[in-house]
Amino acid sequence: MNMKVNLAGVELNNPVTTASGTFGSGAEYSEFVDLNKLGGVVTKGVANIPWTGNPTPRIAETYGGMLNAIGLQNPGMDVFVERDIPFLKEFDTRIIVNVCGKTAEDYCEVVERLQEQPVDLLEINISCPNVKEGGIAFGQNPKSVEEITSKIKRIAKQPVIMKLSPNVTDICEMAKAAEAGGADVLSLINTLTGMKIDINKRAFALANKTGGLSGPAIKPVAVRMVYQVSKAVKLPIIGMGGIMNGEDAIEFMMAGATAISVGTANFVNPGATMNILQGMEEYLKKNHIEDINEIIGCV
Amino acid sequence: MNMKVNLAGVELNNPVTTASGTFGSGAEYSEFVDLNKLGGVVTKGVANIPWTGNPTPRIAETYGGMLNAIGLQNPGMDVFVERDIPFLKEFDTRIIVNVCGKTAEDYCEVVERLQEQPVDLLEINISCPNVKEGGIAFGQNPKSVEEITSKIKRIAKQPVIMKLSPNVTDICEMAKAAEAGGADVLSLINTLTGMKIDINKRAFALANKTGGLSGPAIKPVAVRMVYQVSKAVKLPIIGMGGIMNGEDAIEFMMAGATAISVGTANFVNPGATMNILQGMEEYLKKNHIEDINEIIGCV
Amino acid sequence: MADKFRATALITSLIEIADGIYSMWIKEKEIASHAKAGQFVSLYCKAGQLLLPRPISICEIDPEGGTLRLVFRVAGSGTREFSLLQQGDFIDVFGPLGNGFMPMGKKAILIGGGIGIPPMLQLAKSLECEKTIVLGYRDKELFLKEEFELLGKVCVSTEDGSYGTKGNVINAITENKIDGDIIFACGPTPMLRGIKQFAQEKGIKAQLSLEEKMACGIGACLACVCQSERKDHHTNVNNKRVCKDGPVFFAEDITI
């Protein structure tokens, strides 16, 4: 059975990757997950300099999902390059670095620093709803999506994945803008902006007031967007949003994703990625499918 | 304890109304719900002429929610005026008629026909994701929101509620456009566009491919939008999206809603509206709140 | 006057009667005393992520005992949950829903296919006239067959030919030269389509019980429509609601 998939010329051993921000750089999860068995590790967003992130509470549970407003806390490029890349390099998995920034220059600085690093793909987060500057601001306007994509493409040595926000009227417009800017791959979806109020405290559940909704609650929105975007552009897609088991992953691939990312499910079970990979393989076996690529966009 | 709330001069006995399309015109539910105890009944969307709606399957279950693509099947104005209004008139509740159309003229025709009818409020659905023409097409562009609102306002005898779609980049922009067009009240949210794939049949779960996601899964998005809109405009808001119990309803009111609607919960329990009303009253009692209006937007 | 009830019912027995097919008796006096053959109930899941009711036909009614029998196949996560319940547990239920079969004719043919077999049991019990019962199974897991045999003449078809007539219920009817002046049927849509045609050819009436995905179960949400030959008085278009106008329809009234 072939599980290998190809993202802009980069071959992944299988379609299962980790969703940025839910898996650190893999070190903490390596006790429970054989990182060699992952198609790729997508790291927590990293910026040119360290970011403190938002005050706590940073997360809140919702019905079938969760809100987070971590605010892209990260140790900055220097620590990341010294510590996390060498760690991941030890494993037979693809290294996908998620990049964040407050300005286009910030993003470019990170991308430049990564030129000579043994990194396989860059995932550019223009869709974080939890920071005041940068993040989603870049991702909700087709002009700025195209602009930042082409700025990054000009200096990137690795193929560039643009990670899109679902908080838009027309996801296809954003996807086309990214394609026009030269993106090699698209990731979707990032979180939906949401809010929770603690009615006993009469206060917001998150210090940041709003946060990003993830988990199985949002899966139908994610599947819809993956499907629509797969019809609108020619780029391969990494699909995510509420994948909890192998069947969910298969659903995203049938909708048009070439690879998938697992986020919130890691919190429910640290071994979730392995269960998902196994579930996918079982589905293929049961249905006598020789090559996972056969089901991509088959619906 | 005072439960009365006011929507653009129309007093509701309490804030609990039914979400359009989930309660018919109340007849079927009147076996389980004393309609006199509802703040208002919002009827299924009605057009100038009968609509057949979409093929089946029209619904699918999702994690903590459901997708629907009914496609606004309705018997048309004539039957509605003859049968449903006289039925509802027998009860001590507000009659809120949800109006749909394929063109601005369609909407206006219905609104005109309702001028002399004993209807308390009109809810204009410019946010249905399940029809090819009309519906959401009007609701995703601020110019057309303003335009259709002002066209309707020109002929409406009753206060006009504009029901907004959450499938937009900036809900406040739409709310402001409706306000500029003369809307008296805003309803939010309608459903989020979603999709489900049956991986065993390799087919869409809905005949219409996409459908509207409702239920507790979407509550965080709905609460966020109610909060944001309540800060952006001066109009009263009817909040909805995943309200399952009294606590959820209180959460919406704290976020800024003056009244709330109950949709998907009716399917889980036909008496849901009554449980929700009771739960709200219990919350007020426990917290020694004399008047429900005190908590509106209190967060 | 309410004739439908939302209640929490005690499970008085739950057993697997064939591979993946379960028979459950629940105690709910009001539903049991109002129900009739061909109606269904909605069962609710405990799993918080599964919100919609699961429609299940009424297989038997014991109005004196205040109990109902439901026979279901494990089809997905909801029915799997039900199958894991035990005697003594409680389950939320809503019913009786739908119209049920309308007794008529002097010589009835009752036809059940697959998981459409259970509702025919109560019908067989309540119909006083002469009757032949035709049951279509996949294979030789002949659930409920013996109970039907106490109520009338039974003919069986199996898809794999392991018992009775090889093929479908129509094959069994032809092979056994079954005749009658009214058909009552429940089963998969292709089977019902065949029966509609068969009844038309014979010039007899047929009452068919349909399935569709449901949300409200009481006719309010318009999720569960089927196409009707004539304009429905309620919808004013060519749609009928399976949950309220059905699930039982005269074959000539619907397009399937």
Next chain:
Amino acid sequence: MADKFRATALITSLIEIADGIYSMWIKEKEIASHAKAGQFVSLYCKAGQLLLPRPISICEIDPEGGTLRLVFRVAGSGTREFSLLQQGDFIDVFGPLGNGFMPMGKKAILIGGGIGIPPMLQLAKSLECEKTIVLGYRDKELFLKEEFELLGKVCVSTEDGSYGTKGNVINAITENKIDGDIIFACGPTPMLRGIKQFAQEKGIKAQLSLEEKMACGIGACLACVCQSERKDHHTNVNNKRVCKDGPVFFAEDITI
């Protein structure tokens, strides 16, 4: 080498020991044999809508029996679900998590406030040195007090004054002139803040166990940070992760 385990554990006993406070023993050999005082486990809910783990401190460890004791207060829907489980049921658990208390000093003061009391029990059992135990309760529901009395001198404060010193644990310490060379404490943040100040004034070290909302429980998601006095080697900003760098911190290392 894995020293944390995700497992399905048998509940060997579950009883209510005070109003809304439950004591649960679970059997999970690996966790029991790796755990130490001050660590916690994550418990998972069966309700499908509740996805996140519930962190609960380890109250007692029986490494020989392969069991762990957890004492929890019903605070919301997750802990309510746990309270309704029964002996013989199973529960998903992940642990042991966090760093735990570091034994030190010769004369220890152990301070537990409210639902911060349970983790002090295992600490009291495992600390060999002289110790005074200070327990702060709301009212006279003095759960676990008798078990602590077997392990050292116990002073009690109650908010309503119904037993021991009226007020908080600091009042009890002052009233009873308790002294020592190290403090171990778990409880609500205002209490910990008071203890930090008290320890500073006395010039002794204090180990404080903190609480924060958690998602991963192992240091990957950065949900559960607290502010640190120095830059953390991992985060490179003034944040520490309660789940991994804590939950126990030296008072001087954190801003609370």
